[in-house]
Amino acid sequence: MPYWRLSGYYFFYFASLGALVPYWGLYLQDRGFDALAIGQLLAILYATKIVAPLVWGQLADRSGRRMPLVRLAALLSVVLFGLIFIGEGFWATALAMALFSFFWNASLPQLEAVTFNHLRRRPTRYALVRVWGSVGFVLVVVALGMALHAQSFAILPWWVLALLLGIWLTSLMIPDSAPVRAQDAEPRIGALLRRPAVLAFFTTCLLMQLAHGIYYAFYSIHLEANGYGTDAVGGLWALGVVAEVAIFLVMHRLLERFGARRVLLWSLALAVVRWLVIGAWVELLWLQVLAQLLHAATFATFHAAAIHWVHHAFPGRTQGRGQALYSALSFGAGGAAGSLIGGLLWEDAGALATFGGAALASALAWVLAWGWVDRPSSALLRHA
Known part of the structure; x- marks a missing residue:
């Protein structure tokens, strides 16, 4: 079981969450958006979390191959997050967040399935892999909080971009796995x-x-x-x-x-x-x-x-x-x-x-x- 490669993905994925959840609203506020606009923009992250996993889950189950889709989703989230740096105003920011978060939210459920397939007869050991996501979250919340105290919110998108890049790079190292078959008819x-x-x-x-x-x-x-x-x-x-x-x-x-x-x-x-x-x-x-x-x-x-x-x-x-x-x-x-x-x-x-x-x-x-x-x-x- 590729423990450290799977753990690396969880580390970077939840580290990116640690950058976005506590600080993204403050970043939008720093860019001049009012409370209503901030609420609408943050709601996009939830909306894509509803749709994206279902679409990509259907594709993964039909193809039987999950890691190529995880890698593609991770790469597209990196590329499309770049729109944050060039977009101005509400609609440009909304478009960038919708496109990036659609692919960012798509990959995790498929990686969860791959993790359990690698665990095989030891599914209860999932938490020992997932714990590294929590470690990544804590480290980034603390480190980024200190960095933002000393610098402007302009550094936040660069942190997020680096963490998204880490997700993609670790996904390249994780081998795919065949789904575990049920004993009876599927x-x-x-x-x-x-x-x-x-x-x-x-x-x-x-x-x-x-x-x-x-x-x-x-x-x-x-x-x-x-x-x-x-x-x-x-x-x-x-x-x-x-x-x-x-x-x-x-x-x-x-x-x-x-x-x-x-x-x-x-x-x-x-x-x-x-x-x-x-x-x-x-x-x-x-x-x-x-x-x-x-x-x-x-x-x-x-x-x-x-x-x-x-x-x-x-x-x-x-x-x-x-x-x-x-x-x-x-x-x-x-x-x-x-x-x-x-x-x-x-x-x-x-x-x-x-x-x-x-x-x-x-x-x-x-x-x-x-x-x-x-x-x-x-x-x-x-x-x-």
């Missing part, structure tokens, strides 16, 4: 999607990421509104990702001992606690530290268990579309819905109601997972 994707367990699983993921969409959009604003300085805000964000890294290192043991279903249920239950603590007791630093440590459960363990579940529920040539659906419905549609709903709640009802909405979404997801999401098995796939 199911049809349409039949799989009609299974109650699969429908409940994807709805659970959407609700969980809806809650995280609220968190990503309003956590920093919530802290600053309650007297936290930028250093404290940054420290709490970093603490959450450090906790994520730590749990990824032992995630394979948790999955082997408890299975994906139990891990999902515990992650969702702890998410309810986390959002309520953030919303109700923001003035207590020690509780906010605890809430950020719970990022290990609400993101890391949930994501690793969900990816594991998808890998087993979508065998053979359905893998690419299964991973694409997970990415599109959770991080795409769920994240976009969370940002929108959070904005409405924040404006009309305040912080407690906003994070209470996140807790409610996670609680509904727990009910769905408990009632309908079981471990993928031959019973789930038989006659699909």
Whole structure:
């Protein structure tokens, strides 16, 4: 298994996310865009995350070859991001972001499928590869934050371009892999999607990421509104990702001992606690530290268990579309819905109601997972 080559891809991919998520809105603000325009431009990243994985997942499953498509998507994201340097105004920036992010968002789900195919009989070891993405995220958030403190926001696109180039270069070193075949006849994707367990699983993921969409959009604003300085805000964000890294290192043991279903249920239950603590007791630093440590459960363990579940529920040539659906419905549609709903709640009802909405979404997801999401098995796939 090409561990370091796969880990290198995750490192650069999530490092690029670490450059974009905390700082891209500030970069757009520095370029003179108002709040409405910034919101619309950032929404493009979510919109392409919904569409791109589905399109490329279909292409990958039909061809049976994933890495050529991953490499092509990575290269086109580098080339098209260059439009950021020459475009002026809202529409030119929107076009550049739409084109670059379409290909940037297309490649990761296919690389997830390739990773699991390389892992073969050790799928629970996925987290030991994925952890390097979290390491890349933390390093770039800290290093770029220091660089931006000393220099202007004009350096940000160059950082992003360098990281996108790193994604493409590492993709060239990763060998393709044949999809793992199911023991029984390979199911049809349409039949799989009609299974109650699969429908409940994807709805659970959407609700969980809806809650995280609220968190990503309003956590920093919530802290600053309650007297936290930028250093404290940054420290709490970093603490959450450090906790994520730590749990990824032992995630394979948790999955082997408890299975994906139990891990999902515990992650969702702890998410309810986390959002309520953030919303109700923001003035207590020690509780906010605890809430950020719970990022290990609400993101890391949930994501690793969900990816594991998808890998087993979508065998053979359905893998690419299964991973694409997970990415599109959770991080795409769920994240976009969370940002929108959070904005409405924040404006009309305040912080407690906003994070209470996140807790409610996670609680509904727990009910769905408990009632309908079981471990993928031959019973789930038989006659699909």
